[in-house]
Amino acid sequence: MTMNNNNNNNNPWVECFVKGEWIFETRFLICSLGYCLLAYIGNTCQKSYFAAVKKDPKNAPDHRSFKAMIASRPTVIAATIHSVATSIISCGILIVYYLQGTNSWTTSNGINLLQIWQTVGLPISISYFLTDCYFYCLPRKDALIFVHHIIMCLCHYPVVHNSGAALGGAGDIEWVIWLSIIGYTSEVSTAVMNYRWYLINTLEENWIGFGITNTFVAASWAMRVVMFTYLLVVQIFPRKAEYAEQNQMLSYGVIVFGHAAIGLLSLHWCVVMLRPGLKNLFVFKKKKVKPIEETTMNHGFSFAEAVSGGNEKKD
Numbered sequence: 001m002t003m004n005n006n007n008n009n010n011n012p013w014v015e016c017f018v019k020g021e022w023i024f025e026t027r028f029l030i031c032s033l034g035y036c037l038l039a040y041i042g043n044t045c046q047k048s049y050f051a052a053v054k055k056d057p058k059n060a061p062d063h064r065s066f067k068a069m070i071a072s073r074p075t076v077i078a079a080t081i082h083s084v085a086t087s088i089i090s091c092g093i094l095i096v097y098y099l100q101g102t103n104s105w106t107t108s109n110g111i112n113l114l115q116i117w118q119t120v121g122l123p124i125s126i127s128y129f130l131t132d133c134y135f136y137c138l139p140r141k142d143a144l145i146f147v148h149h150i151i152m153c154l155c156h157y158p159v160v161h162n163s164g165a166a167l168g169g170a171g172d173i174e175w176v177i178w179l180s181i182i183g184y185t186s187e188v189s190t191a192v193m194n195y196r197w198y199l200i201n202t203l204e205e206n207w208i209g210f211g212i213t214n215t216f217v218a219a220s221w222a223m224r225v226v227m228f229t230y231l232l233v234v235q236i237f238p239r240k241a242e243y244a245e246q247n248q249m250l251s252y253g254v255i256v257f258g259h260a261a262i263g264l265l266s267l268h269w270c271v272v273m274l275r276p277g278l279k280n281l282f283v284f285k286k287k288k289v290k291p292i293e294e295t296t297m298n299h300g301f302s303f304a305e306a307v308s309g310g311n312e313k314k315d
Contacts, residue, residue, distance in 0.1 A: 009167075010247055013157060016164030024160040027123035035078050035131040042074030064202045072201075075136045076194060082128040083191040089121040090184040105174060114177045121184065122160050129153050148265055155258035156180050158251070168251045170242040179235065183259070186227065186266070189220035203284050211282035218281065221270040228263030232256065 009015050016024070049071035053060045061068050070076065093113045097105060105113045129149040137146035158168035159180045169176025196213050203210060236255055243252035 012164040012167035012248075012251055013154075015167055016158055016161045019163040020161040023119060024123055027119065028127045031123050031127035032131050035128055035135075038078040038081070039075065039131065039135040042070050042077055045070040046074045069198070069201050073197075075132060076197070078128060078132065078135075080191065080194045082125060083187045083194065086121055086125050086184050087188045087191050089117065089124075090181045091188070093117055093121075093181055094185070114174065117177060117181050118160050118162075122156055122180070125184065126153050126157060126160075144265070148262070151258050151261050154254060156183075167246075167248055168255075170239060170246040170248050170251070172242075175235075179231065179255075182227075183231070183262075186220075186224045186262075189217065189224060192220060193217050199284070204286065206284040210284040214281050218270070218274055221266055221273065224266035225263055225270060228259050228266065232259050232263070 009018070045067045049061060049067050063069075073079075093116060096107065097113055100107065107113065129152050133146055133149050136142065137149065158164040159177050162173050165173045165176050169179075192213065196210075196217050199207075199210050199213060236252075236259060240252060243249055
């Protein structure tokens with residue numbers, strides 16, 4: 001769907017807010033309440049765990065227990081739900097679109113796939129990013145994750161309504177929504193990495209599934225770098241003239257900066273995970289376990305530092 005920009009308002013963010021009829025905002029608030037509930041559950045588990053450790057340090061709860069793992073990362077429940085949900089929705093939409101082979105975003109039974117992303121996928125995601133900024137990024141002073149979340153919100157919010165998408169896509173609504181959807185397929189790597197974190201904290205000995213999971217995690221993060229490079233070079237850069245013609249160079253700049261920044265962050269996290277070397281990729285090394293302390297909690301991407309999971313200190 002291509003639309004000429006005859007609107008006096010050239011700001012896609014304002015356009016979405018003014019003409020969105022509160023559809024996105026209503027679902028955003030509902031999802032935000034859900035994430036707040038999950039944050040409450042996580043913080044309750046954390047406080048309960050620390051209270052148990054403080055009461056009897058020698059008999060702390062099993063490190064493999066749900067309470068202990070959530071105590072180390074109280075926001076992991078919301079993060080996992082977000083990554084799994086957005087991965088399923090984005091990949092599902094693309095699979096249905098390409099399998100039907102009609103070059104139409106409307107299915108044979110009248111379901112508009114792009115509207116599913118606008119009304120379900122994006123409210124789930126943007127509400128997560130903003131609530132995670134409040135519950136995790138600001139308290140932990142994690143600037144890198146905070147920047148990632150803000151970039152995602154700025155880049156994807158104009159897509160939530162067709163009037164904003166028409167501006168943000170320089171007249172091509174379907175293309176800019178497709179760009180949003182395909183970008184979110186990268187959340188698959190986050191979902192699998194959280195599963196890898198679970199294995200690191202629960203395995204007692206080496207398991208072939210750990211090596212398979214590790215390989216997939218490393219490969220998926222490398223593919224993120226490839227994908228965002230492709231989107232920039234093949235999809236976005238050639239449309240500069242169209243954005244200039246539609247007087248949407250600000251939108252173009254945000255899209256270019258957003259994809260470049262997320263690509264570089266993906267490269268950074270990929271390098272961090274592979275720092276110990278590929279030889280440790282397939283073998284799990286059990287790390288020494290001690291009760292979690294408030295000053296040494298696992299958070300951010302620190303849990304991804306070693307692909308082998310064996311990050312104990314050497315004597």
